[in-house]
Amino acid sequence: MNKLHAMSVFVHVVQASGFKRAADIMQIPKATVSSLVQQLETDLAVKLLHRTTRHTSVTAEGAAYYEQCVRILADVSAVEESLSFNRMRSGGRLRVDIASSLAQSVIIPALPEFLDRYPDISVELACGDREADLIEEGVDCAIRFGELPDSGLIARRIGLLGFVTAATPAYLSKHGRPVHPNQLIHHRCVAYFSSSKARAFPWTFVRGGERVDLPPPGPVSVNDAGSYLSAGLAGLGIVQLPAFLINAAGTGPMELLFEDWRSDPLPVHAVYPHNPHMTAKVRVFVDWIVELFRLHPEMQTGRMAGRVW
Numbered sequence: 001m002n003k004l005h006a007m008s009v010f011v012h013v014v015q016a017s018g019f020k021r022a023a024d025i026m027q028i029p030k031a032t033v034s035s036l037v038q039q040l041e042t043d044l045a046v047k048l049l050h051r052t053t054r055h056t057s058v059t060a061e062g063a064a065y066y067e068q069c070v071r072i073l074a075d076v077s078a079v080e081e082s083l084s085f086n087r088m089r090s091g092g093r094l095r096v097d098i099a100s101s102l103a104q105s106v107i108i109p110a111l112p113e114f115l116d117r118y119p120d121i122s123v124e125l126a127c128g129d130r131e132a133d134l135i136e137e138g139v140d141c142a143i144r145f146g147e148l149p150d151s152g153l154i155a156r157r158i159g160l161l162g163f164v165t166a167a168t169p170a171y172l173s174k175h176g177r178p179v180h181p182n183q184l185i186h187h188r189c190v191a192y193f194s195s196s197k198a199r200a201f202p203w204t205f206v207r208g209g210e211r212v213d214l215p216p217p218g219p220v221s222v223n224d225a226g227s228y229l230s231a232g233l234a235g236l237g238i239v240q241l242p243a244f245l246i247n248a249a250g251t252g253p254m255e256l257l258f259e260d261w262r263s264d265p266l267p268v269h270a271v272y273p274h275n276p277h278m279t280a281k282v283r284v285f286v287d288w289i290v291e292l293f294r295l296h297p298e299m300q301t302g303r304m305a306g307r308v309w
Contacts, residue, residue, distance in 0.1 A: 001036065001039050001043075002008065006039060006040050010036070011066075011069050011073065011179065013049065019037075035232070038123060044065070046059075070274050092122070092281065094141070095140050096123065096126065096143070097126045097139045097251055098125060098142065099128070099129045099225060100226060102227070102244065106244055106292065106299070110295075111123065116241075125255050130142065134273055139272060142270070143268075144248035148269055153272060153273055154270045156271075157269050158268055158270050158289055159269070160267060161267075161268075161271075163240050163243060164243050165205075165238060165240045165241075166232065166238070166254040167255060170235050171238070172255060175187060175188070176180065177257070181203075182212070188237035190236050191215070191220070191221040191222075198281070202216075203240050204260040205215050205263060207261045214233055216238075216240070224304065238257065
C-alpha cells in the first residue's frame with residue numbers, strides 16, 4: 001500500500017462525506033477507495049470512519065488523523081513545488097467562488113496585476129451570494145465571510161470585514177438623523193437576509209461597554225449585495241454595508257452614521273479542498289489576495305475615515 005496515496009484517499013473521503021463522491025472526484029473505483037481506507041484502519045488499529053448505508057462520518061480518532069494527513073500532504077506538495085519552480089508557473093484554470101460585491105469592488109479592479117504576474121493562470125470567477133459546494137462544483141478556492149462550519153476544507157484567515165451604517169442625504173433630510181442606535185426603531189432600515197437560512201441578519205453596535213443588537217426595522221429586505229446597495233442609494237432606508245463598498249466607484253453620496261460606534265466584524269477566510277495538483281495556483285492567488293487586502297484597510301479593520309462617500 002502506498003501510504004501517501006491512501007492518506008490522500010482518506011482526506012478526499014472526509015471532504016466529500018462519502019466513498020462514492022471521493023471515488024468520482026479522484027476518478028478511481030469505489031472499491032479501491034474502500035479498500036485503502038480499510039487498510040489504513042488495519043495498520044493504525046483504529047476506526048477512522050463511521051459507515052452506514054446512507055451516511056459516512058469521521059470518528060474522533062479519524063478527525064485527528066485527518067488533520068495530520070492534511071498537513072503531511074501539504075508539506076509533501078510544498079517540497080515538490082520548491083524543487084520545481086516551473087510547477088508553480090504551470091498555468092491552467094483556477095476557479096474561485098466569491099461574493100459579487102467583493103469581486104466587483106476589490107478583486108476585479110486589481111485582477112490585471114495578478115494576470116500580469118501569473119500569465120499562465122486563467123481565472124474563472126464564480127460571483128454571487130450563494131456559497132458553492134467546492135467539492136461538488138469543482139471550485140478550487142473560495143473567499144468566505146463569517147465563522148466557518150466544520151466542513152473538512154483547508155482555511156486560511158486573510159482579513160476582517162467590518163460594517164458601516166449609512167443613508168442618503170435625502171433620506172436624512174426627510175426622516176432626520178439618528179444619533180443613537182436605539183433610535184433606529186423609529187426609522188426605515190433595509191434588511192439583508194440569507195437565502196439559505198431565510199432570515200435577516202441582525203445589526204450590532206458596540207461603544208465602550210454599551211452594546212445594541214436589533215433586527216433592522218423596515219418594509220424592504222433583499223438577499224443580493226448589489227440590490228442592497230441600490231436600495232440604500234434609492235433612499236429606501238438606512239443600510240449597514242460592508243466597509244469596502246465605501247470605495248466602490250459610482251456609488252453616489254451617502255452619509256455615515258454612528259461613527260463612534262462599531263459593528264461586530266466578520267472574519268474573512270480563503271477556503272479550498274486539499275488537492276496537491278492545485279496547491280501552487282491556489283497558494284499564489286491567496287497570497288495575492290492577502291497583498292491586495294493590505295491596500296484596503298477596511299478589509300483589515302473595517303473602519304473608514306470620512307463622513308460622505
